[in-house]
Amino acid sequence: MDDDQSTPPRLTRLTFHGPLSEARATRIIDRLAGTAPPGTVLDIGCGWGAFMLRLLEAVPGATGIGIDLNAEDTARGRADAERRGLAGRVAFVEESGVGTTLGPADLVVCLGAGHALTDQSPPDHIRAALDALRGLVTPHGRVLFGEGFWEHPPPPERLAAMWPDATADELPDLAGLVDLAVAAGFRPSWIETASAAEWEDFESGYQSDVEDWLAAHPGHHLAEETRTRLDAHRATWLRGYRGHLGMAYLTLTPVL
Template identity: 30%
Template sequence: MEHLLHRAIRRQDDHLLDLGCGDGTWLLRALEAHGGVTAVGVDISGEGFDHVLSEAARLGLEDRLELHRQDVAEYRSARKADLVLSVGAAYAFGGLLPTLNAAREHLTEDGMLLLGDCFWEREPDAAVRAQQEDGPQKYADLPTTVAQVVADGWTPVYGYTSTIAEWDEYEWCWTGTLARWALDNPEHPDSDRALQMSAAHRTSWLGGYRGFLGFVVLLLRRTPPPASTEVS
């Protein structure tokens, strides 16, 4: 993600908006690496905000970072962003195209969008597809996904496709962190539920979408309208 941010941040006074920012860690890293950049993160959870804001204060960056606990689809800002990030949050908008539409409204005229979304590495069986597409969001293969983005008026200027090793690292960390917390806190009322959630997700991943579902991050700019041609 850091090398993508380095490509996406063009000026030292860029303003960043992360729609679905998680705990805000990536914005904090962007601020550390780019003096003068300001950033706003929005996430409906808000989990981890206190820690990241505390870390920002320790580093002297607190005046350049705002984190808002809010539904990203309802968030409105008076200031347009030079870079909008939406990585793994398309479900919150109802799918890929609604995410692109939302990002467009937040961007400056020459702004860039860092978009991350899933796609099918290979055609899944019906059960795996139903499990992963149980809401409004549907996935396609990578060429079709990129074609949909282009047809919506965007030009990819860079992209990165996660490897299966990176997927595995993410999933083991996700399920392992939850399981570790449950085992370390057996008296907590949510301990059993957390352990069950970890096991259910691990089974869904290893016995279901592993090797089928991929993830791509695209760096996008608006496609200019075609130049008008005069007929003599």
């Protein structure tokens, strides 16, 4: 089949844009909604805002703002908010999080998007992101910070298979990540990390819709380019960061 009007889908089988399961998201939301539920939510690098929308459903009357530069993702978020009956309680803004004036909020969510808050390069980007988050949360609010760390120090051959210019010092270990949060003026009220199953579900979901499209459109003019892109990403995961890159979900409270 060769349909020049068809193009590869994008992330249609992902609920969240990261290694976060529905079960873990529900547990986190239950904690956040059950103790001092937020009145305002700010989601930095929100994508389509899946976590924020679920949180707003759990906290009647709360309002949210999601910030992201990807117009396709924010359009998906607006459509989902409409479908869930939340359109009047949430806004999606297409802008950078660097220097944003849309805070402060009772809950600031930043899941795998610390880079959206700073122009700093690794390894200084995490410290800068945490400093920015400290200024965006209300005094008695909370921050949900999802950030990468090294589960195991990657050897040179693994680093070479990761993203361009990957280095062993660009991420801390989990203890170092929590230390950075404390140094930025937070206390960690909950520390958890993505499981291997969550990573596999995310990475498989990241590509599965495009793999199915490719199987249905082998003669498409974009097929070769798409196949090359899929192969490169899969190799980066399986030969590079799999088993070494972790994702921490830290619930942080500001020190008064």
